[in-house]
Structures are given as structure tokens and as C-alpha cells.
Amino acid sequence: NRCKGCNLCVVACPADVLSLQPKEVNDRGYHFAYAVSEEKCVGCGSCAAVCPDACIEVYRVVKKDA
Structure with missing residues (x-):
């Protein structure tokens, strides 16, 4: 919701x-x-580094075996 579409x-x-x-x-x-x-x-x-409003968070999803 904070994104201002700066591209x-x-x-x-x-x-x-x-x-x-x-x-x-x-x-x-x-x-x-x-x-x-x-x-x-x-x-x-x-993408996260250049976002002036810190709208983007980059993370890895870890899959665990059941």
C-alpha cells in the first residue's frame, strides 16, 4: 500500500x-x-535497495521435510 509507483x-x-x-x-x-x-x-x-519508501522485502523461503 505504500508504493507510489516510482518504477x-x-x-x-x-x-x-x-x-x-x-x-x-x-x-x-x-x-x-x-x-x-x-x-x-x-x-x-x-529492488529493495532502490525503493525509497522501503516497500519491498526480499527473503528466501526454506522448505522443511515433513
Whole structure:
């Protein structure tokens, strides 16, 4: 909800994972960034590093055997 659609994260992503939502807006009225293809994410954190509002958090999901 804090995203203001500045597009910095989209440009910074080397794997082309992010895009700005073309049709929807968030609570603040901005077209927000979202993950188009999460499976392509390499976890580099470039998007989070350039986000001026700290809207993005990059983390790894650990799968545990049952």
C-alpha cells in the first residue's frame, strides 16, 4: 500500500520480475509495483535497495521435510 509507483524497482530488477500494475491503483491512488513472475526472482535484493519508501522485502523461503 505504500508504493507510489516510482518504477525504480522495476528498472533495477535484473530478472524482469517486477512491473507496475497497469489497471489497478493502491489506497493512495498510485499504480503499484507487483511481481509478474515470482519464480524468476534470483533474490538479489536490488529492488529493495532502490525503493525509497522501503516497500519491498526480499527473503528466501526454506522448505522443511515433513
